[in-house]
Amino acid sequence: MKLSKLYSNKNNFKEISFNEGINIILGKIKNPDNVNVNCHNLGKSTLVKIIDFMLLKKLPSNSFLKDRKFRDYIFFLEIQINDGRYVTIRRAVNSTKVSLKVHSLGKQNFIDETDWDFLDYTIDGKHSAIKELQNLLQFDILNDVKYRNTLTYFLRAQEDYRNPFQLSKYFKNKDSDWKPFLFELLGYDGQLLEQIYTLHEDIQNIESEITQLQKHYDASPEEIDKIKGLKEVIQKQIDELAEAAENFDFYLEEANISKEIIDDIETQIAQLNVQRYQVESKIRDINEAIESNALYDYEEVYSLYEEMGIHFSKELKCSFDDLLAFNEKISRERLDKLNESLQQKQISLNNINEQLSALNIRRIDLLKKLRELESFEKYKDVQQKIVELNIKKSKIEEQLSAIRSIRDLQIEKQKKNSSLDELKSEIEKLIDIATDKAREIKSYFSAYVKDIIGCSGMLNIKTLSTGNIEFQYNTYDDKGNSTYEKDGHTYLKEICACVDLAILSSYSANSFYKFVLHDGCVDGDDFRIATAYLSLTRKLAAEKGLQIILTIIENDVTNKTTGNVFGITEDEIVLELNDNADGSGKLFGFTY
Numbered sequence: 001m002k003l004s005k006l007y008s009n010k011n012n013f014k015e016i017s018f019n020e021g022i023n024i025i026l027g028k029i030k031n032p033d034n035v036n037v038n039c040h041n042l043g044k045s046t047l048v049k050i051i052d053f054m055l056l057k058k059l060p061s062n063s064f065l066k067d068r069k070f071r072d073y074i075f076f077l078e079i080q081i082n083d084g085r086y087v088t089i090r091r092a093v094n095s096t097k098v099s100l101k102v103h104s105l106g107k108q109n110f111i112d113e114t115d116w117d118f119l120d121y122t123i124d125g126k127h128s129a130i131k132e133l134q135n136l137l138q139f140d141i142l143n144d145v146k147y148r149n150t151l152t153y154f155l156r157a158q159e160d161y162r163n164p165f166q167l168s169k170y171f172k173n174k175d176s177d178w179k180p181f182l183f184e185l186l187g188y189d190g191q192l193l194e195q196i197y198t199l200h201e202d203i204q205n206i207e208s209e210i211t212q213l214q215k216h217y218d219a220s221p222e223e224i225d226k227i228k229g230l231k232e233v234i235q236k237q238i239d240e241l242a243e244a245a246e247n248f249d250f251y252l253e254e255a256n257i258s259k260e261i262i263d264d265i266e267t268q269i270a271q272l273n274v275q276r277y278q279v280e281s282k283i284r285d286i287n288e289a290i291e292s293n294a295l296y297d298y299e300e301v302y303s304l305y306e307e308m309g310i311h312f313s314k315e316l317k318c319s320f321d322d323l324l325a326f327n328e329k330i331s332r333e334r335l336d337k338l339n340e341s342l343q344q345k346q347i348s349l350n351n352i353n354e355q356l357s358a359l360n361i362r363r364i365d366l367l368k369k370l371r372e373l374e375s376f377e378k379y380k381d382v383q384q385k386i387v388e389l390n391i392k393k394s395k396i397e398e399q400l401s402a403i404r405s406i407r408d409l410q411i412e413k414q415k416k417n418s419s420l421d422e423l424k425s426e427i428e429k430l431i432d433i434a435t436d437k438a439r440e441i442k443s444y445f446s447a448y449v450k451d452i453i454g455c456s457g458m459l460n461i462k463t464l465s466t467g468n469i470e471f472q473y474n475t476y477d478d479k480g481n482s483t484y485e486k487d488g489h490t491y492l493k494e495i496c497a498c499v500d501l502a503i504l505s506s507y508s509a510n511s512f513y514k515f516v517l518h519d520g521c522v523d524g525d526d527f528r529i530a531t532a533y534l535s536l537t538r539k540l541a542a543e544k545g546l547q548i549i550l551t552i553i554e555n556d557v558t559n560k561t562t563g564n565v566f567g568i569t570e571d572e573i574v575l576e577l578n579d580n581a582d583g584s585g586k587l588f589g590f591t592y
Contacts, residue, residue, distance in 0.1 A: 001137055002515045002547045004086060004106050005078040006051065012589035013073070016047075016575050017107055021541035023549040024568060028578040028585075044551040044577055046587055048157045048519045050075060054089055055151060056098060056123055056130050065093050069590075076110060082511040087136055088113075089129075096122055098129035102136065140511040142190075145181045153500055154516040161492060161521075164499040165471040175468060176201075183469065185503060186461075187438030192427055196467040199420045206413045210406050217402035221410070224403050231396045238389045241382050265363045269356060270387050274394050276352045279345055286342045290335060424467040431461050431469075437506060444502035449475065452494050452532045455483050459499070473499075490525055494533060497521050501540060508544040515547035523553055534568075 003023075007015040016025075025044050046064065054077035059065060065073075074092040081087055086106045090099040090113075097120040101110060121129040134147055142150065152160060152167045159168040170178040176197035184190030213219055442459045449457025455475045462470040473495055475483045500516050508514070522530040537548040578585030 001082060001513055002080045003051070003077070003517075003549065004080050005076075005108075006054070007076050007109065007111075009074040009076075009111050010072070010588075013075075014575060014577075014587055014589070018547065018549065018574055019572070020545075020547060022538055022572045023547065023574045024572045025549070025551040025575045025577065026568070026573050027551070027553045028576065029553060029555055030579055044553075044587070045158055045519050047551065047575075048155060048517060051077065051517065052151070052155055052157075054091055055155075056089070056091075056133065056148065058123055059093075069588075074111075078106065078108065080106060081137055082514070083138065087133070089133070090116070098123065100129060100132060100136070138511055141507060142181055142184060145184075149178070149181055150185065150513070154504065154513045156496060156500065156517065156521070157519050161496050164473060164492075164496040179469065179471075182471065183461075186441055186459075186471075187435045187506075188430055188461075192423055192430065193469065196420065196423050196427070199416050199423065200466070200468075203413055203416050203420070206409050206416070210409050210413075213402045213406050213409075217399050219399045219402040219406060221403050221406055224400070227396055227399055227403070231393060231400070234389050234393050234396065238386055238393070241386050241389070262363065265359050266383055266386075269359050269363070269383075270390050272352050272356050272359070273387050274391060276349065276356070277391050277394065279349045279352065283342065283345050283349065286338055286345065290338050290342070420467055424463070427467065427469065428463050431463060441502050441506045444505045445473075445498050448498040448501055448536060449495065451536050452498065452529060453491055454532075457495065457498060459502075490529065493521050494525075494529065497533065501536070501546075504546055505540060505544050508546065514545065515549060517549040517551075519551045520553070521550065527558075 002020070003018045005015070005017050007013070025047060027044050049064070053059065053063075053065065054075055064070070071094045074090065076088055076090055078086055078088045086103050086108070088101045088103065088108065088110050090101070090110065098118075099116040099120060100118040101113065101116050118127075118129065118132050121127045121132060123129055130146065130148065137147055139147065152169060157168075162168065165182060166178065174197075176194065180190040180193040180197070182190075183193050445459050446457045449455065453475065455477055458474045458476065460472050460474070462472055464470065475491075475495075477483050497518050500518070504513060504516055522533055525533070534550075537550065540546045541548050576585075577587060580586075583590040
């Protein structure tokens, strides 16, 4: 896949027709003392965001395109896919719909086109533009990975030079969101790493479940024999009290009271008491959940920050408020469900209490017929103890059930840990032996670092005791000693570029990305580094058929002594931007 043409329905937007090889977006600064400010305002870095947007990135809430100035803009991006055809993507700023058109000739203009192959598709969903574009691209590597996951490695913006491997969009993500496909892209089996992350998550879930069971039921597998013994003791006490209750039979006969009636009432009372205990326990759990889901007054947070002299920008506060509103909505929905469940449980508890009250009154009425008050009190005491012991017995049975569940979970955890150990060994062997693809990418990287920086570069993967991995890089002098180039910001940009170029070089014969856009990769570099980088990109464009797109400030590739701009030709410059006071030299023809 290569970029072919980018244009808009607005005449002030500067149309770009991309070359097959080198494409330079050149920024000319008239006021070199204000280079950083002018570089930002020219719009050369904004170009990366527009291309990313046109390759179907969801528009973030803080995007510059949210400005009212851009609400009527419709952009068109023409790309060349690997079978030689072209696809034009139409996307309006103020719409969630995307249209795609496949055509055989390039450099077309479809601003007034009405016949689209995929009309008004959403980004995701049933009719997904991303899915259709994925199918059209027909990549023959990373078949299970969406093209957007890897796109930013070849569309590097300024914020993506902090780490060659972990892009800015993945800084807050879990390793499982990006390491497996990068592991596979570097020549290894990404599914092994995915299985390791899945096992880790399963083990964490099991540990959490065990902790909850132990906390809720005060259950410890080590004390199962003690708990079973306590159950036997309680059962014996129940049996003895039941036998004692039999001694009151003659009183019942004298009073002409059917023992079966009282037994039935006592049984119902015992069952209802157990039910009441269980419902009350659930009510306590719900109340705890409600307390833990308490809502907070975030205005107090804003007030506190203002007192400290820290003020939120309007945009940040709006984004933060949107997030808080969403969280508050989720919390309130959960609170509503918890309160609804609490209300139902309270109704159940009230019903049980009413039934218990009625049964106790009935029991008292029957037992009043007993002649001796003392016997009646003893009888009540015996029955009450039986009820209390049955409740204790029920709790112990719950404990035993929880312990059995904990034991089953511990066995399952052992099995998963065993599987994890096996996968760790497989990962270690795979990295130790390496693959032809991995060796090739490492070789390209080493050569490209040597060409640009002048020292040897090395990519390696470190295995951790957890089974996780770390992607690493280093630089060495001719004696094999580690150097400091890898630690400098300037050299880090070049190292990031070398990783991208090494991967693309290795897959140049595959159906994959054939382009890379490096935003400001040589900004701030010395002339030697800038010229070496440009020389390498020209070489790869010619030998590997790669499309190299560079955003460059003229001052950064100009020899301060000779004024030479390192032979950049007019054919290589596809867009020229400047900082004219009227804004005409900027990407949109105005400052925003």
